[in-house]
Amino acid sequence: MTAYRDWANDDNAALLTDLYQLTMLQAYFAEGMEETAVFDLFIRRLRERNYLVACGLDTVLHYLETLHFSPAALDYLESLGLFKPDFLHYLADFRFAGDVYAMPEGTPVFPNEPLLEVVAPIGQAQLVETFLLNQITFQTNIATKAHRVVQAAQGCTIADFGMRRMHAADASLKAARASYIAGVDFTSNVLAGQIYGIPVTGTMAHSYVEAHDSEAEAFRAFAALYPETTLLVDTYDTLDGVRKIVALAKGLGNAFQVGSIRLDSGDLVALAQESRRILDEGGLERVKIFASNSLDEHRIADLLAQGAPIDGFGVGTRLGTISDQPYLDSVYKLTEYAGQARMKLSSQKSNLPGRKQVYRSYAAGKATHDVIALVDKKREGQPLLQKVMHNGQRTEAGRTQPLNALRESTMQSLAHLPDRLLARGKADPPYRVDLSEELQGSLDVTRHRLEQEMAAR
Amino acid sequence: MTAYRDWANDDNAALLTDLYQLTMLQAYFAEGMEETAVFDLFIRRLRERNYLVACGLDTVLHYLETLHFSPAALDYLESLGLFKPDFLHYLADFRFAGDVYAMPEGTPVFPNEPLLEVVAPIGQAQLVETFLLNQITFQTNIATKAHRVVQAAQGCTIADFGMRRMHAADASLKAARASYIAGVDFTSNVLAGQIYGIPVTGTMAHSYVEAHDSEAEAFRAFAALYPETTLLVDTYDTLDGVRKIVALAKGLGNAFQVGSIRLDSGDLVALAQESRRILDEGGLERVKIFASNSLDEHRIADLLAQGAPIDGFGVGTRLGTISDQPYLDSVYKLTEYAGQARMKLSSQKSNLPGRKQVYRSYAAGKATHDVIALVDKKREGQPLLQKVMHNGQRTEAGRTQPLNALRESTMQSLAHLPDRLLARGKADPPYRVDLSEELQGSLDVTRHRLEQEMAAR
Numbered sequence: 049m050t051a052y053r054d055w056a057n058d059d060n061a062a063l064l065t066d067l068y069q070l071t072m073l074q075a076y077f078a079e080g081m082e083e084t085a086v087f088d089l090f091i092r093r094l095r096e097r098n099y100l101v102a103c104g105l106d107t108v109l110h111y112l113e114t115l116h117f118s119p120a121a122l123d124y125l126e127s128l129g130l131f132k133p134d135f136l137h138y139l140a141d142f143r144f145a146g147d148v149y150a151m152p153e154g155t156p157v158f159p160n161e162p163l164l165e166v167v168a169p170i171g172q173a174q175l176v177e178t179f180l181l182n183q184i185t186f187q188t189n190i191a192t193k194a195h196r197v198v199q200a201a202q203g204c205t206i207a208d209f210g211m212r213r214m215h216a217a218d219a220s221l222k223a224a225r226a227s228y229i230a231g232v233d234f235t236s237n238v239l240a241g242q243i244y245g246i247p248v249t250g251t252m253a254h255s256y257v258e259a260h261d262s263e264a265e266a267f268r269a270f271a272a273l274y275p276e277t278t279l280l281v282d283t284y285d286t287l288d289g290v291r292k293i294v295a296l297a298k299g300l301g302n303a304f305q306v307g308s309i310r311l312d313s314g315d316l317v318a319l320a321q322e323s324r325r326i327l328d329e330g331g332l333e334r335v336k337i338f339a340s341n342s343l344d345e346h347r348i349a350d351l352l353a354q355g356a357p358i359d360g361f362g363v364g365t366r367l368g369t370i371s372d373q374p375y376l377d378s379v380y381k382l383t384e385y386a387g388q389a390r391m392k393l394s395s396q397k398s399n400l401p402g403r404k405q406v407y408r409s410y411a412a413g414k415a416t417h418d419v420i421a422l423v424d425k426k427r428e429g430q431p432l433l434q435k436v437m438h439n440g441q442r443t444e445a446g447r448t449q450p451l452n453a454l455r456e457s458t459m460q461s462l463a464h465l466p467d468r469l470l471a472r473g474k475a476d477p478p479y480r481v482d483l484s485e486e487l488q489g490s491l492d493v494t495r496h497r498l499e500q501e502m503a504a505r
Numbered sequence: 506m507t508a509y510r511d512w513a514n515d516d517n518a519a520l521l522t523d524l525y526q527l528t529m530l531q532a533y534f535a536e537g538m539e540e541t542a543v544f545d546l547f548i549r550r551l552r553e554r555n556y557l558v559a560c561g562l563d564t565v566l567h568y569l570e571t572l573h574f575s576p577a578a579l580d581y582l583e584s585l586g587l588f589k590p591d592f593l594h595y596l597a598d599f600r601f602a603g604d605v606y607a608m609p610e611g612t613p614v615f616p617n618e619p620l621l622e623v624v625a626p627i628g629q630a631q632l633v634e635t636f637l638l639n640q641i642t643f644q645t646n647i648a649t650k651a652h653r654v655v656q657a658a659q660g661c662t663i664a665d666f667g668m669r670r671m672h673a674a675d676a677s678l679k680a681a682r683a684s685y686i687a688g689v690d691f692t693s694n695v696l697a698g699q700i701y702g703i704p705v706t707g708t709m710a711h712s713y714v715e716a717h718d719s720e721a722e723a724f725r726a727f728a729a730l731y732p733e734t735t736l737l738v739d740t741y742d743t744l745d746g747v748r749k750i751v752a753l754a755k756g757l758g759n760a761f762q763v764g765s766i767r768l769d770s771g772d773l774v775a776l777a778q779e780s781r782r783i784l785d786e787g788g789l790e791r792v793k794i795f796a797s798n799s800l801d802e803h804r805i806a807d808l809l810a811q812g813a814p815i816d817g818f819g820v821g822t823r824l825g826t827i828s829d830q831p832y833l834d835s836v837y838k839l840t841e842y843a844g845q846a847r848m849k850l851s852s853q854k855s856n857l858p859g860r861k862q863v864y865r866s867y868a869a870g871k872a873t874h875d876v877i878a879l880v881d882k883k884r885e886g887q888p889l890l891q892k893v894m895h896n897g898q899r900t901e902a903g904r905t906q907p908l909n910a911l912r913e914s915t916m917q918s919l920a921h922l923p924d925r926l927l928a929r930g931k932a933d934p935p936y937r938v939d940l941s942e943e944l945q946g947s948l949d950v951t952r953h954r955l956e957q958e959m960a961a962r
Binding site: 053054055056057058060061063064065066067068069070071072074075076078079081085087107120121124125128130170174177178179181182183185186187209211212213214215216217218219220221222223225236237238239241242243244248249250251252253254255256258259262269270273274277283284285288365369370371374375376378380381382385390391392393498501502 | 578674715832
């Protein structure tokens, strides 16, 4: 058996889809159904969140503008025995030529609001569903969680340390980027640093201490190479480790420039307080305390509320796997075909018909409510959906933004959220999202039409 | 700003690591510390599981045998201002030249048992920690969850439908493979089908039905193109949809070959029973019922226990994000350096020192218990760790196996688990894992030595 290379890339991403997207695409091709469809990507429920931070658009636009079927992909599809020669020939020239309307990355978004609308011949719009959901669900989920962590940290530094337990490689890259946009300061993920320009950071591992003949020697050696580093003090006995830092400072005199210590186990409140005391008594008031170990927004808030003198946090698994809510209830639904509104009737899984716009209103610098409206009825308020792709090409609004500009605009958008939404608990009342009268009317008319059609079957 | 390509691949995977691995590697290089280290990769706790299914080794061996720093990677590292020219020169020629001992993929594994031991010069062994944990944690977690789902389904067909909400692209590939190894029958992920040769499957989406003038027309068109397909019946009214299938069969006569219907909402027990009745009364006894909608091992077991006549299940989000336990407590710990056992002392985070072997004992075809022992003391039982890499090259035991052979051997290994472990609830008693006397002795001696050294500081 020959070795395979199981990495996704621009050349095979067209196959990063559910099989049924391709069988439906062939069906539309065979039936000559090529009228324009509108699909909405939205989240049905917030569950344990008060808002979501839209993220993943840039990945999606790159996918849409480079989407193609390679010869290897076509060979594989042919081998399945499901696809006819004329359809495979059509796929060989396939390009996404639709329009996309989307909320900019970093926009706060609420249930039932389209994060994104795809307007394209129905087969094209259908094919891309799986990849769009795959990227936007995860990136939005992790950007949201990251912002909760940043809020809880009240200005303390936050570093993303989560790669080792994230769900494989792509997640680690997208998570580092999403977390940075949402206010996390650093990542330990070196490739994310290279690709996105995110500042990278790191400390040292217990193994480094253990490999040396003594902890003191490990500290001395590491600080000689990286004078302003962070030293990990809990390999054997935490407070004993801190005292070794003080001893190292005495030994080195002015050459001692260690920036911080890291605590990674035990009672972080008590250990941070004792460590602070030992450092201060040793004249090391300027050495900071950095903490890690199963942290999330709740633990960080608790630590700070209990007065732990911690200056920065390394957040790993609980952020990186969004362990309290590892998925969002995201869906991608047909809302219009051939100029006619469409929706699903059955049990709790309906959608809002037609093309839409979301308008956000503000008072005293804070968002007060949103209105989801039909796109052709202009309203008061800030329209959130922008045209980011036209005929398969990015518009000016869809251009890749410099990451720091995106982080800055995200921080500004999120600062407009009402304080009750930025709390960790469920906001009461939740943020208000209304449907415009016209949209409610269209919803009623479409439902009635479908029920009539069913009754007349 | 130029477009970036944010895909991981063989050429940039060396940077898929935490920054501290590289700073520690430079420190070892600078200090001339290049003696052999042993690192264990193991899981600390089972939490909601009775066993884990080892998975991810093939990904890891491919990474180790291709690991290198590209010119672009070196340029980026240089730009950080942390690394010296002689070290960057060393990295340019860096190759992983260590040995790896591992449990074969598909082996049931328990807490504190090494899934994998890396034996290499310390810097090399340290560098690879992050990637190894990233892949093995996720792949083992999802293989385990998949096997629970397969057990609950009692022989019914299971399809992986989870890509859309998994954590980005790489997770969807590795999950499809891990799930297939663990007994899932199909994936909807087309790229996973191409790369690994997993059988692909799919049905149709609600949007396809909605885009047609009527549900009946949608069914007719899809069945004309895919005679043995699965038709989705719950877009408007489920039982009404089933009656349309019966009508379609009457209209088509012998040309009707539809294989199954899919239910995707509502009370799946009642709807499956009613659907079965309607199909049977219409002479369609051979049309199967396939169900989806927020399924996991618990819901599948409940549906079957309540007598739902369901023949197959599409399992998506809850498997694909392992939503009840989205991470494992996996760690990678130094256990030996320069021939001397090493361990961490502090609070609940210790490890077993030295190189080890795991021996599994059986009685009446079922595994009875494991013993973790020092590697140089041979014991009774089946040794689980095999040498899969020598000097950076795969051994015969480390060769990529054909996926179906691997799936078969996994099914055989898992069939040896005691029944109480294969139940959904927590096994009582849990599986027994002993430490050999020699290993317990080494643990005590190492702990004592480290405590003495600390006292003598």
